[in-house]
Amino acid sequence: MLPPLLEIDVDLPQPATMQEEQAAADAGNTGSSPRSMRSETCLLRGPIIVGAGPSGLAVAATLSLHAVPFTVLERSDDVADLWTNRTYDRLRLHLPKAFCELPHVGFPGDFPTYPTKHDFLRYLKSYADRFAVSPLFGRTVTRARFDAAAALWRVTAVASSPAAANGGEEEGAEVATEYASPWLVVASGENAEVVVPKVKGKERFAGETLHSSAYRSGERFKGMRVLVVGCGNSGMEMCLDLCEHGAMPFMSVRSGVHVLPREMFGASTFGVAMKLLKWLPIKLVDRFLLLVAKMVLGDTEKHGLRRPKLGPLEIKKVTGKSPVLDVGAWSLIKSGNIKIVPEVESFTGGSGVRFVDGNEMAFDAVIFATGYRSNVPSWLKEGDLFTEDGKPKAAQEPTSWRGPNGLYCVGFSGRGLLGAGADALRAAADIAGRWQQAAGAETTASV
Template structure:
């Protein structure tokens, strides 16, 4: 008989599910959440999936209209479902949304939409998940809310006085909106190059790139070969060798970029991916635009004035729009911040099949980038978590 626990949501007076759910509650119905739910079902573990959005794939719907995966179609699927014939090699966000829906429908995954989680608490031998519909008691919690829930913009000095627009790259919008504009992109990571790739194809008056750190960059293709197809091989290499391969591919594709102001990274692309969660940038026209002078590489941003951005060397530029391609945060502090499981950047200290012995039953997936891409990584981590939970078996009751 399931354990009872007298938990009440006094703030809302909401109903309470008092019986402990002797399975796994998956929080988030994106690729990582759906993949782990499917793996758990196959492993014989009962699953409930809760999703704060009212529509599946809503975070993808909110992203800009030009968004495509940088991972290849054949390496970006969830188990048992393929993209329709004719899907481009690098699927659009609309293709991804359809894929998520087809996967959910095919495997009849029990997604409860419109259920937002306020906090996750440990009650000794099970978990209490506080939601907008009340408490849920569960043996296992898998947090799959994504590593890019909250767009991050640094608190640069003077931004409140700046009369131009400052937006995050997540709100890039339509590339045509930048025709005739002077645009400064801050950040040369994956999202920065995504913006630059689109800007390179429109007639902006001026495009600048300011980067705090030198990026590792790979082209989408070398000749007819989609570079991402090499990712399963690179992922199996020792870090030093994987770094050397990425550096070599970058040099073959682009030559020496130092003369254009693109410094050599202090560490290899795969090492930075593993240690700092900095994704390798994907080029689809931006490097050519840098080489022909359409995009000008600048020093780092120091501060803003009413009509300018002052750079680290004291020079200034006068953009109409500043696109902050400065990354995302998982935004997990309100969920698990009291549990001591986050590092200084708000990233979980453990991921995939790892867990904290003091907090049995708490799992995270999809919280760190991987060279294989988010879909392939979701599958790998799903199997790891499902195997660990299945091995634990039913929990003893006192």
Template structure:
């Protein structure tokens, strides 16, 4: 047992969220240690990490123009939508440039973290225990697959896997493949199946909206966030749903159900390639599964298909396996947290990254990390003021927006409303906003 004074902060995870958390604590002069169970930084973006959901053709759904860290833009040589190899290189170059490697213990999993009576955290790493004054969990959200159950599933003679086990299109060769779920990874993998399987099918329970990656030659996030203009003489609808409908057309033509929500009421599915494959008959849309029977999958519309391989692209459960689940109140599989960051009653427990929004993540993560640093650096009256906020403040983080009632959207926020909430607190404590100029060591 390490008996030194517990004056340091423990960060669990050296993915993008853990890295920006480390940068914010260092900037605030707060001593810390980072523990990473894998051999290098990068988290899910390294497919050699056990449990990584990465697949060969994975790309960002936000463009390189909006996806970088503060003060560390993605290289101009990168394409609009970088693949995982470039993203992994970029994350590691960020960690090297920011000199974060020296703060990280690799190949070191946090086995357990228990809060002592004096408020400190007893953290077990390997065979060692250490005391910390605060615990920040930044483990990522795509490590614990969510796998549904359907009637007759145990009779199925084919193969059933979660999409987290998928890596290469060669896995589909000469097989009749069913992808279940139309999230971003689901439709990406469905495109691989369309191009490589003997027959491919995509099962969707409800109507989705599929956003094109480019609008008038610009990445869609650049067009929306930076005020892109249509060509002269082209009128663009102000309503986002009408704009997407105009660009994409009637999805029912492809056998898909009509969208059951507005464009801003669900996590965006940024993929128009799937519509290309549907339009060419390389993949067929199917409704939800009704039951399995031997080698056959039956669907709720009465149709059936002989299938060799089913991939459940059905998302992930949030998990903090090194903490007692009873420490949190869970809603829709998500822990209830102030601003999706702070435990409301355990004053030195933080979770970074358990949030969903229609925006690039890395700068938002660092804005969240700055608030953690503010809390940890506060003393006296300021510290008490922050503690009271955690207990009592319940801001509307959705800005009046309505989102689909699903576990995926339980922690969903409207990005601009959320940023404003963070900045209000930051300004109230007299801290400067993060900028490209002030956030880097270079």
């Protein structure tokens, strides 16, 4: 049966009214604004979903089809915060659209094979509209704990208050609301917080420093010497963009990296790899990919990009680090327009940067293309699904998407949008089964 503190009607909801029901629950069924209930707990009929990115939207859409109500909490002011606010202008999906679709709805037929950032955002917003997913925006989750006595997840979210005229408080004050549900879906993603390495002397650097999340275009760096720290897909593509806008990019490489052509034999490299993995072991597929890459690209080590000992697919499986799918930067590296430099050791003051080999160079700007990390450990206080650094435990296990006491995680498998969609289907189906059982038990008890 449902916990005694959870108020629920016995009739199953219809998909068309799910968001209305959650808005009523958020307002305490009083018809007032959710923000007016500053100190009360919102007891929800369905699961709490933290995050309105692709993973959260996929879970919500699937729950909608199962006729299960839900509440989505999102810290930003729109869906897909990463794509909306923290990506560069020229970004495209690095994989073909067939591998990036969310459950139930494909990309429009007129979209290119590799959709642009703006194409993808249009798709996500249309997806949310189609399934009537209306997240509660501006809610930053600060704590989630399981209340064993009530069999409920209690999730605290902080929002900025309305203006003093509306709420009697100073504008900009924070208001905390506690949401309670038997089910919690963690869908805040692997890329919630930026990662900027601590480099000695950074405060003395006279030029501009920024994380790749703040980079939009190389236009304003024209004529400047720019150091890009990091050689993943973002770092490589930003170097390409800088070069095309008349800047002089240098790319700092700390460790090995696999560079593969985006396509081989007229098909996507990723698609070829997925087909081969159905028949061959991963080590053999890696050997094939590296052989073709050498034929197409040449020897990357001659130009300063040494390859790791593990193959591209194996290192992705073990560490989650994706190979670089080249979209044009490699030819500029070979021509010397993008220069490879060693790992940064320190900033030397003024515009100087010292590398681990002892050499120093001057730069006008430094961009840290050093990625992101999960922020789940900062607010999820139990559940034993995540490590201290925010990575899921046993990510490759078949049931890694489900934890104890009605806890689920979606979008942490390291398998991109395709993996997030698969996890969303499993999690939503599991929740739907439990929700319907509980609703049926409550109905029986009330007869």
